[in-house]
Amino acid sequence: MKSGQVTIKDIAKELNISVSTVSRALAGNPLVKPSTKAAVIELAEKLNYQPNYTALSLRNNTTKTLGVIIPQLVHDFFSMVVRGIEDVAYASGYSVIICNSHESYEREVIDTKTLMNGRVDGVLACITKHTKDVTHFKEFVNRSIPLVFFDCVVDDIDTDKVIIDDYEASYNAVNHLIETGRKHIAYIGGPISLLINQNRYKGYKDALEKHGMSVNDNIVAHCETGDFADGTSSAKKFMDNNQQFDAIFGATDMLAIGAIKHLKKAGKVVPHDISVFGFSNWKISELYEPSLSTVDQPGYEMGRISAELLLNQIRNEDDTFSPKTEILKTDLIVRESSTI
Amino acid sequence: MKSGQVTIKDIAKELNISVSTVSRALAGNPLVKPSTKAAVIELAEKLNYQPNYTALSLRNNTTKTLGVIIPQLVHDFFSMVVRGIEDVAYASGYSVIICNSHESYEREVIDTKTLMNGRVDGVLACITKHTKDVTHFKEFVNRSIPLVFFDCVVDDIDTDKVIIDDYEASYNAVNHLIETGRKHIAYIGGPISLLINQNRYKGYKDALEKHGMSVNDNIVAHCETGDFADGTSSAKKFMDNNQQFDAIFGATDMLAIGAIKHLKKAGKVVPHDISVFGFSNWKISELYEPSLSTVDQPGYEMGRISAELLLNQIRNEDDTFSPKTEILKTDLIVRESSTI
DNA sequence: AAATGAGTTGAAAACGTTTTCATTTCAATA
């Protein structure tokens, strides 16, 4: 910041009145004489006065800022979440500061520390794929800093959470594959340490069993990163092992497309020979050929609800607060890759 | 923020010493007696003391925070820019607050206001596609708040800028199409009001003219949004008008892929019948089939350099500062879509 | 014993606000 910023003192001095009066005039306090008020406001506008944000924060013991810790930004789903958060925050006069952990555990720990020193009034967080130890998040609770988890949540921290019904979504997706006549359905998913992947796998498993099928572990892969290359290598592994399958459920669009890449290369036709279903509805799933059937997650709504829960926590502060978990419904988007 | 935060006063009271001494002890000031220092530090750790960020900002008249105004986050290029900014900022003890204007002029104006009240020490900005009036940015200069533009810059504001050599990149791309034997090259670009699009178009034009060709306006389109659908409709328009062309240069990967979509539908084979070249090296350009030739922009480096320029401005403050413009080189990535 | 001075410590101001409490002004009333 530069020295040149106009303060309330400058206005007071110029008009030969006290800072108290200037403050009141600007706040619209009815105690101040109309003529004084007019003079103050006129001068404030002339000098382009802006109240000092830092001073306000200190005085009011509130920063009017929310912190967001998110593992990725280049992701249509997360982008919509952020947008939902921002819309709610802005509407209530809050700003948002985003910390991108870049799916790095170390960065996430740093981010929590950054947000722990009174810079924000509350925190919204989605943990990385690699986060197992969560003591850095517990510190928020210790300091009673309002906290809401969304999407990838921490099970044993007792606070508000907003999640997708991953189980149901994947159950429905697999169900769709079965109902379109597929008998041998492979599963390619992300790190099974994450709750969301456990649920997606469980949905897959239960859908099979509901139809009297059972899981064939030879066509199940839990990958480290859930990235494109993992999809390709998993599909390759299945085929190299001479496994028979007529469908793949990928717990991520990237895994699904990675798998399709290999299938094409191996001379298989999607969906004729093998149906493929993804998860997340990335933009690419619509543009890819064949276009990818997938699960649409309500990202905007997730952001909106998370931010609302957080603002409620912030406003309550003293009252006893009982954590809620909101579970959001998803939609199946059936496209070419599973339309036989 | 909650009431429970431990302050320097609490420590002072508990140890029966003054706040000054506590402050000095924690700052490692050698004036304080080793035993006192040890006691202070021990208690601070025990109470989990964290210095109050807001109080520090007010005292030191510096927020140790940089603001970023960026029109999109779901974009591999912008994501890398942010990453570069963050790396430099964090390394110098700065935090980053990102304002996503979502390509909305109104939002951008709000974002500038948000950052204008002393919340940040400096601002990095990339304007939206629709920004024409830039008075909201001039205010930063008026208040002498350090400002750096990157990628989509404002021509008539005199400050540091970091840009891509769009002209050269597009010249080289079109040159490549010509050298691989293409004679009739169409152009599909984004809003021509933006400097970057003017430069990309100029590169296209000059490359043609260098080889004795001239622009055929019937196969040139300057689109409103530069999005996928624009690419499709432009290609359709060219074909509906019975224009002959054997290549398309799309000034955006999305435009290029949108165009390919239509070409495929119309029975053309890419690249056999028509070569296509994109711009930006989105992840999708690698995954799409045929994979898309494109221009790789050094996003990470752009972010790094921008942040460094900004930090220099912040540190200089008083000295006279002469704005620089850095122009970064790009790389051609030739893939299937232009390999005949 | 007094003076010196190094080693420690504390009081207070400052950053820019808001807000409580006290004071001034001045017209209306007694």
Add this chain to the structure above:
DNA sequence: TATTGAAATGAAAACGTTTTCAACTCATTT
């Protein structure tokens, strides 16, 4: 004229730090 009280204003404290300046303690020197 003296009193009242509403209207308007100002002084000062507070938020949590850092830092300047002043002051204290004690061993050492004269």
